Amino acid sequence: MELYSKRNEVRLYRNQGVFLRQAEREEDSFLADPVRKRLLQLIKYISKTDKYLERFLLVNDEVKKEYYFYELPIKELTLMEAGYDITEFINFESLELKTEKKCDSKVFDLIELVLIFAQKEKREDLVERFNKIFKEENCKFALHSFMIINTESSGLRSIAPIVKEKLLKQKIYHYYQQQRVTEPNFEVSAKTSAEILQLIFSSPKSKEKTKDYAEKLCVKVAERWTGSANVKKLASLLSETVKNSKELSNQISDVRHTDRTTIPVDTPNIYKLIASKNINIAELIILSMPEVFIAEQDPESLKANYLSAYEVNKATPWVIKKRKVDDLEIDHDNIPF
Incomplete structure (x- = not known):
């Protein structure tokens, strides 16, 4: 399982001789105090x-x-799945932070663990409870299945951590990292966006089937957003838009190709246009077809795999029993009669 802190950690990605951050690193204090307190209080209630x-x-x-x-199984869980001991950060009796320094990614990891190891019939109720807090506190987060995502990040940035294909995920991270620099290099953005578009519309089976695959993908997207009478027309328009965008990427120098037949341009606005057009198409396709592009991790399967791998009996609690009178040791020498 890949918890929130792992999905959103910083990785370095080398591109054209430059090291770029592959994911935005958020400060580990990104929740308002009332939100953090409400989340921890809900976790405490659940426990x-x-x-x-x-x-x-x-x-x-x-x-x-x-x-x-x-604490022991939770400690083992985070050590094995996230590489740290969560009990160093959170007091599991009071459900309060142990350190003055906030550690909100650890709180989010705990929420996801709670949802993974929730009883199946109770999980939906718990998801609704956490989402209710996020909504009432006007937070930029929400739960997708058991996974917490950022709902305010622009475009594909918010769902990048849960994109199914690793290479596509890397390209999306790379694209948005370029947008964050003071002076964006639109040539690099155009190149990355073209690679994203190519990945989305490439047949997973063979290069020869890419055209048919792309056309069918446009039909499926059209079916999502219009009535049956207009599907064919909208699909055709989408297909032509994709072809036009790909052609622009192919014909402008230093985007997809660089040779004597491509067109050199002297303005960054052409590259900016290509980047914007490509990424908007990519956003439409990915968000329209989450079942194709978004990783749907089944929490029940994750739970079952973990319990099986480590031979854990999920129904067995640790019990602290009352001592019975018969169990008490009696020192007969201390009896005053």
């Missing part, structure tokens, strides 16, 4: 009963007559 979580994550304290998180 105080055996109605929501698989019981191996819980302690059944018969002395205190309550449930709470069992």
Whole structure:
């Protein structure tokens, strides 16, 4: 499983001799205090009963007559899946941060773990509860299945971490990184956007089938957004738009090709036009066809794989039992009669 902190970590990507950040690194304090408190309070509520979580994550304290998180399996989970010990950052009795320095990515990791290891019939309810907090607090985050995504990032930036194909994901990261620099290099942006478009419309089977694949993809997108009477017309317009955009990328020097037959241009606005057109088409296609391009990780499968791999019995809690009178040790020498 790939938790929030791993999906959004910074990686370095070498392109044309320059190291670029592949993903935006957010400060690890990006939640307002009331939001963080509400999220942690909800997690605390969830952990105080055996109605929501698989019981191996819980302690059944018969002395205190309550449930709470069992730190050991959570510690092991984050060490194995995210490379750090979450118990160093969060107190699992009080569900408060242990450090003055905020660690919101760790809070988000915990939310995703809660949703992965939720009881199947309770997961949808929990997703709604967390999304309710994000919505009421006017946050830029929302849950997609069990995964937290940024809903305010422009274009494809918000869903880049959950794009299915690794190379396409890298290209999207690269494109948006270029947009963040003080003086964007539109030639590089145009080149990257053309690569994104090529990846989207390339047949996964063979180069010879790319044309047919691209046309069918346009039909599927058209079917999503218009009535049956207009599907053919809209699909044709989309197909022509894609062809035009590809042709522009192919014919302008230093975008897809550089040879004597391509057209050299002296204004960055041509490259800016190509980049904008390509990325807007890519956004339309990807967001229209999430089942094709977005990784749908099934939390139940992730949970089952983890439990199987580490031979964990999900129904067995850690129990702290009351001591019975018969179990108490009696020192007969101290009996005053």
